[in-house]
Structure formats: C-alpha cells, structure tokens
Amino acid sequence: MATFTRYGSFLLATTASLALSACGGADDVASPGAGSVTIVQPAPTPTPAPTGTPTPSPITAAQFAQATTQSGITITADEQLAIVNAGTNNNVNGTGSAINGIAPVGTASLATASNPTSIDSFFTATSYVGALSGPNDNAFQGWTCNSSSANFGGTSASCAAVPAIGTGGSAAACPTGTIAEDALVQTFRVCRLPQLITSSLTLPRIQGVVYRLRGETVVGNDVGTTGADSGVTLTIAPGVTIAADSSEPTTDVLVINRGSRVNAVGTASEPIIFTSQQNLTSGNVGEGTQGQWGGVILLGRAPTAVCAAGTGPNNANGTSTTCQLNIEGLSTGRPYGGPNAADNSGNFQYVQIRFTGVALADGNELQGLTLGGTGSGTTIDHVQSHNSADDGIEIFGGTTNIRYFAVTGADDDGFDIDNGYRGFMQFIIAAQKVSGATNDSFSTEIDSNAAEDLLPRTFSTFANFTFIQTAAAPAAIRQRGGSDMRFVNGIVKTPANVACINLIAGEKSATDRSTIRPADQALQEFGPPSFNSVYFACQGR
Template identity: 55%
Template structure:
C-alpha cells in the first residue's frame, strides 16, 4: 500500500448495509434452455492496488479441519447486526472518521456493559477535536498522531546536559553511563516495594529477566509478593550487552503501579533508543517486553480442565516466552496493579519458533487490573497479547507491530474501548492481523473466549488475509468500529462442526457457554484499499 493511499484522502457517500442487504448473488434457476448472455462492456480498471469493493470481497475464507465459514455465512453474520457498512471507502482523516463514516449512527455500547462510555461516533476518535492520544504517544511513519507527540525514534525528553550523579535510587545499582544517561540497574528479583522516581539524566536498566515478586500460586499462597512503583516521566531501558533476553515479569500476587501523565509518560524502551541515531522506522525486537501474570481464570490449563465459571484451583499454564512464569487461577477480580500513560517501544523477541515475547502480555490478569493509555510501538511480534483472564483496557494504541496488533485468546473475557491499531507500512509478517481472536485450537475449552471492542480503528497495511481474524469458537462483539484494510476486512474461521454447527458462528448454547455468532453493530468496513 502506498503512503499516499494510507492518508485516506477524500470520501464517498454510501448507504448503510441493512440486514439482508448485500447478500451474495445466487445462481439463477434455468428453465432447461441455453441462455446466451452478451459479453458486458469492459469495466473501468481500478486504481493501482485497489481491489473490488463488494460485500463479498470484504471477507476472506480459511479452511480448518475441512470446515469453512463461507463468505455468504460471514456476510449473514454482519448483516444480522445493525448499521454496518460492508462497501465503505476513505473513512479516515488521520485517525478521525470522515466522509460517509460520519453518517453511521453510533451504537450505545453502555447498554451492553457499563464499562463502556456512550459515544455519538464510530471509531476510536471523536471527529469533533478529540485529543486523548495527544502528548503521551509517539509518532512514526506508521502513524502520525499529531504535533503534540515526539518521534518514537528520538523523543526521550530531558533537560540534563550530562548524566545524573552517580547515586542511584535505593534498590537499584549504578551500571555506569550510556548516551549521556546514568544507568541505574534494577535487581533480578524485586522484593518488598521498589520505587523508581523520575530523575533527569537517569535511565533505569533491565539486565536480563526482572521478576516482580515470586509466584503466589492459583490461591494466592506461595512466594512473597512485591510491588514495583514507577513515577511519571521515568525511562526504563533494556541492556543490549547482556546476552540474556531482557524483560519484566510481574508475577501472580504482585503488582506494578506505573502511572504516568499525558505530559510525562513512562517509557519502556531499548537502550539503543537513547541514541537517536540508532533507531528508526524499521527498528524492532531490541528487548523482550512486559509480562503481567495474574490469578484470574484461563481456559488452556496445562493439565486438567476448567469450567465456565473458572473455579478450578489447579488450572494454570506457563506464559509464552518466559519458560517459568505461571498464570491462571480462580480469582476473576484479581489485581496486578495499574499501568497508565505508558509507552512500550521496540520490544518483542522470538526465543524459539512459536515462542515469543510481545510488547505487552497479560496472562490471567483479573478485572481489578487497570490498564489504560498504553502505546506499544514496533514490537517484533504482537503488540498486545492477552492470555485468558478478565482484565479490560481503555485508550490503547498499537503502532508498527510485526505480527498482530491486539491478540486475545485462551478464555479471555474482557472489554476494550478506544483502540487504535496501525500496522507498519512495510515488512510485517504475512499472517499479521490488526486483531486476532482465538482459543488456541481448543474450540470448546471453558471459560470460552468472549471479548467486546467498542470504538476501535484498525488500519491494516500488512498484506495478511484480513484485518480481523476471529476463530477458535470464540464469542465476540464489535461496536462502533472503523476497519481500513489493504486486504479483506474480516476472516471468520471455525475448526469444528461438533456441538451444533460451525464452532465460531453456531447458535447459542448455554450448556457450552456459547453466546452464538459474533455481533457487529455500527462497524464501517473499507476493504481492499478502498
């Protein structure tokens, strides 16, 4: 996709796809004779790189275990909702809705869950001058969020002309200097309470894996809990010299309280990012990322099974990429702390094939965990991946992920409102989706994955099958969204026809904790570069 087309200039008015509209054409029933149809006049050639703009072209199909959710079935799912547009064009001016996207009546998501704020618009940004993303996010060629944001490659603001004095805050150790910063190294094991104040000229350093607390098990018993508190404006970097992967793990029963502000975000990044000459639009995978493990229910137990209420006291698993960090339990309201106004830059590592660290991983995090105003930039794997749990998110920005932007699976039952995902312009994997929704291949594992997105904007520039992949028997709700994609917009996949039909679109079944087919309300699709 060209840079010019990503700017999404112009708009065209479109009717809303009402229930039953845009049905796929079906073969006519002949009367036994041969009908000769004159050859149609040649259609005008589409603009370079722009594909067909039909309801059918909005969807991609994938066959798993001999089961295919057809294009017709996917259209029927979307048309069963309300106020959805399947043949939209040019819906964005930057990240704000424009053109015919302004005419789509917003759905009141607060009627679904009080977590959601009622809005009068679709997409993540209010066209009437919304600025929730200003100041604390960073800009790149992937997405420019406005003049109030610094460059992701260079925007580490400071006033000191030299590194801070050699006295590092209590609980950290002096690791020398780099690029005019004093490096204050975190311990490998955070015990008790460790506070990291903002000090001009100081960057806190992760040296290998850093654990906050010790695992306290599914019942909250076991190792000792700890709390890591990070002040607004603090910078945390990873050590590029140490051969061990650098990442932060908040273990079950412990907490992170990283609360920045709109003018002083907390920045987790690579040490290379301290030198503006070292990082650019293609930089990624320079450290591991952040893992938050909790004791809320999950579906992918390493042994045994869970139930719909997630009451198992033995169901747990190991967080991908960590080798030893455990997650899961029977505490749905568990709290792993608070993260607000935080940037996570240049993260993501593949330790072994299929075993990666993401920018931000939540695993079994409970609903008491507060995660909002977070940007993940240029992760070499997923931007955010959610493994089970009950935590929700607000005001999330994922830019330049090499794989999926926002990936949820294995029994996550949570909510997201105000979500922007913009993939990198070039170089992303061929299987990278703006969002991937899954159950790790176990179609009827309990608790069943059930998430709901409200006010989301997906800018799919990676040439993956689609912007949204929904599979694994997961339930889902999509409200007030804009999907702008160079490929198809959605790819609904089922892996089995057991228990009453194709797993991801079959009818509701309370005995299976099955809510029925996914729900789309007030979602605007502009697919295939249109």
C-alpha cells in the first residue's frame, strides 16, 4: 500500500504581560508605595490548524501494474505505467474516497472527459468519466436489481426478491406452443418451453404465469455459416419471468442458434427476468447464491478468429465461409461463426439474468450471457448479469455493440472478450462481490486465446466504464494474447495488494511483444493499448 504523509502547520502562542503603573499616595502608609505590579495572564489554548484530506504519495509502477512473464516475455510495470501516461487526461493517483459504491461521490467528473464519438458514431458524448455521472444518476435504476455488490437505488428491487409475477396462476392457461405443467410452483402456473423451438413462439405476460426452461432449450436449427435465416423467433414480452427447472439434474440453458432470433425487449419498469426456480420462493436465494442454471447463449454468423480443425483459417476481413467453432459450456456441439459481420441474432433489452454459471470442465463453462459470433445487427442494451458462477458476459468473436450492461457479483471475470471480437461498449459496470470473487477474476479480461496473430484480431473500445474490483486477482484489467484495446472515460478501483492493469505478451520476442508492439497493418494491429480520461484508484488508496 502507498505511504500516506500528512502535512500540517502548528501555531505558536506567546504569553503577554501587562504592566500597570502604581497610583501615588505621598505619606499614606496604607499605600503600597511607588513602583509597579506585574500580573501574569494564562496563555490561550492554541487552535490547531486543519489537517485536510491526506494526500497519498505518487503511485509507483509496481503498485499500479502487475508484470507477468509468459513464454519468457515480460512487459514491465514501468512500461505499463508509461503506456497509460502516454494517454491524455488520465489520473493514476486517484483515491477510493472519491467513489461511493458504483458512483462518484459528487457531480464533478473525476477526470476530464474525452469525446468517443470521434472513434465511432455508436458512442454518445459525455461530460463525465465512468458509467454514472454522479450519485443522482438514475440511468441504471428500475431495470436492474440491487445487491451488496451494487446498489442502483431508486425502484430497483432486491436481486434475492421473488420477481413480480403476479397472482391468479391457478386459473391461468398456458399460451399456445408451451407445455402446461401439472403442479404449481408456489402459486404460479408453470408453462414449459419445448426443448426444440422450430417455429416462432411468443411468451406474453400473464399474471401468475412463469415460463420454464428444462435442459438445453434451443431456438431454431443451425443454418450453417452462410445459410438463410430460419425464420424462427422467440419473442418475450415485458415483465415476463423465465425460470430454470430445479426438479431434474440436466443443465438448463437457452440457446439461440445461428439464423434464428430472440426478441426479448422489456422496459425500464418491467424488465424481463431469467432466473432460477429457487428464486421463485422467498428466502431461497441470497447474496452468495450462484450456479443454479446455465444462462443464455446467442449464436451468430459473424466472423471468429479461432476456427475448428478442418475449417478456416480466417482473414482480417473475416470472409472465410468455413471458419466456425463450437461454443463452450454445452455437451452438444453448437457452432458459431461465418462471414456476415452484420448478422442479426435479435434484440436483448431491459433484461436481468440471475444466479447462473455452470462448468463442464476448466475452461469449458457457461456464464450469464454468452455471445458466439453475433453480428452488428444484434442489439444488446440495458442488461444485468447477476451472480454468475463464471463470467458475467463472455464474447467469442463477432461484432455486436453493447450499451448499458451491468455485471454484479460474478465469480470470475466481468467482461471477457476474445476470439476476434470487434465491437464497442459504452456505459458498462463490473462490480464484484463485496467479499471478493475467486482469485484470478478480473473486472475485464481481453485476449485472443494465446493465438496471437490469428485474424480478425480482438479489438474493442470500452467507453464510460466503471470497474469495482474486489477479488485478489493480479489486476482489474488484464489484456493479453496480442489483442488490441482502447479505454476511454473510465473509473477503475482496486483493493489493497491489487494493481489496476496487467498487460501480457506471449509472443514474439523480448523486442517484438505482440500486445504492445507498434501497429502493423499487415497483422491488423492497432498498437499498444490506449488510455484516455481514466481515473485509477489502485491498491486501496
């Protein structure tokens, strides 16, 4: 931890004497006679000067950045700090006292904001850094749920609360295309989705009705890398609750196949909630609950850099018509990828995903939301992933842009991007568990899976992000694998003994280090990561 030096000034007071002249009394023996009397008055108690807020000493490179050696190659802490200092409007000596929970304590921006609209028209210009402008910013209220990880305030309910499903389930009828279960769950009518949805299905909001996933629930048949759309869309109305099935042992997960779509569009006051069946009973879930079902997977035909054996390889423009890869976390092969950067897997807006995350094996996990090769035609905004036993969101390739995404209480990374992902994100929050997630869990992890010259190269821009790191990981931000990255208008806060950044290069040599080497257009490289207008409060300062 950095050493704190307190500066103060002390006021010295001196004692004053008052000389009084005697009064004359010529022959009056009662008079004290000629001369003077000295009276000593007590000195006033000195008023101490105000000490002010302690000013931490400047952060050292070793405190700011974690150096990791891979394949004999190291990016030193000094080099990492120099990369950040090469940007504009960054503050590497920030303090956690400027941040209360997920928001700045005041309305003044913690650093001079940059304008990300110069990068792409997707972005919105702001006058502040971080995902929230101050303590009264309500942009994340209502459609989120509150927990010890992050309190969004306002009308956001507790994440442990039973969703607002309503009453009257005993008399409710299940809509066409769903399967009525025999028994109620509490007072709720349960309408189960078929495991293979081959024609478009709409789930309306019906008071007292909850929809159930059982096992691997799949929307549409896979159409391949270049096939025509299947025409199958799962439409979910605002306020609908979809719960996993805890009555049987298979992993419950919703999969949208290539060529099909999901149209899950809630509202700020009526978000769509994906959750566990346990969450339908009061008191059955709590702050530490996670891993009760698999999550949501969207698969598309946008490019990926990592190709399965016998497919690909891909190029910088992602034009390969054969490159594809099976998404991780499933026992059955579900491929993603293709040459259509503008592919559309649907709309996913004003949605909560609670208590997810299942691992089949190390490195083969399900998380809150998984995107595999989804294209720029896919809309993802106003989504919260809460208490995933793995990542909040993991993105494998593709080009989907994301706005207003909150990851709360994830046990692994908040935002994990790899396999040639080339999209933008703005207004994003990663707030880890108050008690700390597992070691080696980052607010964001960016890489190319140790395949550092595969194309398309992973390259994203995060703008207006807030990362509240609690896990005893090497840092809040890890970037490796030859990936490229821009960070704009951010806030990063880490606890004691945790650095803010960790840049790693595993190729090529000590003088040609992939993640930080100068841009090489032939390799589709941006160059070293760039940081502009980022406020860092590292090491519990």
